[in-house]
Amino acid sequence: MTALVRTDSETLLSILEETWTSFVEADSVLLPLIDPPDHYDWTAAVEVDGAWTAVILLSVDHAVARAVTAAMLAVPEPEVVEDDMPDALGELVNVVGGAVKSLMPGPSSLGLPLVARGRLSVAAAPVEAGRAEILWSGQPVRVVVRVPFTEPEEAVS
Amino acid sequence: MKILVVDDSKVMRQIVIRTLRQAGYAATVLEAADGREALGTIRAESPDLVLSDWNMPEMSGLECLQSLRGSGDGTPFGFVTSEGSEEMRALATGAGAAFLVAKPFTPEAFADAISGVLAGAL
Numbered sequence: 001m002t003a004l005v006r007t008d009s010e011t012l013l014s015i016l017e018e019t020w021t022s023f024v025e026a027d028s029v030l031l032p033l034i035d036p037p038d039h040y041d042w043t044a045a046v047e048v049d050g051a052w053t054a055v056i057l058l059s060v061d062h063a064v065a066r067a068v069t070a071a072m073l074a075v076p077e078p079e080v081v082e083d084d085m086p087d088a089l090g091e092l093v094n095v096v097g098g099a100v101k102s103l104m105p106g107p108s109s110l111g112l113p114l115v116a117r118g119r120l121s122v123a124a125a126p127v128e129a130g131r132a133e134i135l136w137s138g139q140p141v142r143v144v145v146r147v148p149f150t151e152p153e154e155a156v157s
Numbered sequence: 158m159k160i161l162v163v164d165d166s167k168v169m170r171q172i173v174i175r176t177l178r179q180a181g182y183a184a185t186v187l188e189a190a191d192g193r194e195a196l197g198t199i200r201a202e203s204p205d206l207v208l209s210d211w212n213m214p215e216m217s218g219l220e221c222l223q224s225l226r227g228s229g230d231g232t233p234f235g236f237v238t239s240e241g242s243e244e245m246r247a248l249a250t251g252a253g254a255a256f257l258v259a260k261p262f263t264p265e266a267f268a269d270a271i272s273g274v275l276a277g278a279l
Contacts, residue, residue: 085187102240107244
């Protein structure tokens, strides 16, 4: 059985900061978000399967999807085509997922990312095991870790 | 000098290529979107180094490396991947990889990993 291992929001924030400064903007400033929105335009997800099983989800609005895609491709925002946005968001959630996985019991493997407009169904992993709500460049970004089971609980930082 | 960058993500290929430039490598860069395409490019172009993602559709980076080594091809091969666990590093080394750079990475991490491998090709 897969144990639930919680990921605290500080750890997730640290992973996001490292990912953002490496791939999006070298001097990225990520701030905790007090009042997160209910809905996001895009969701990217990656599954971890093995000794630790989970789904890691990254949610952003369209403006952030466009901005991170432009930054990752090093092109002006008007040159971004929508087809590249799922690619960029998929890579970001892949890197975040890989970093979260590296903190958890192994061996586990990382799947290929899935990206969708709106929400992604994660019925197989109904239990939230970690969340970070942050503000980047004035825009909200959410990362959630979901797992299939509720016990035993153990925080990893 | 030729470096083949293998990743199913166009965005990540661009980041890897940009990071190579920032690390000081002015190589001719070739691109492939999965391990199978990479095998064809390696046979046709004989790159000095392959930088490959691990997880890809069609053929993974590990399968690509195993196929290369199985056919006696010793082209220097390094992984650039989201998974940097000890078990994956051991798998990579055991299959014949020269290094594994975990994402997110820096130009310095690239330079450290690549410099020894490409010393003979410069």
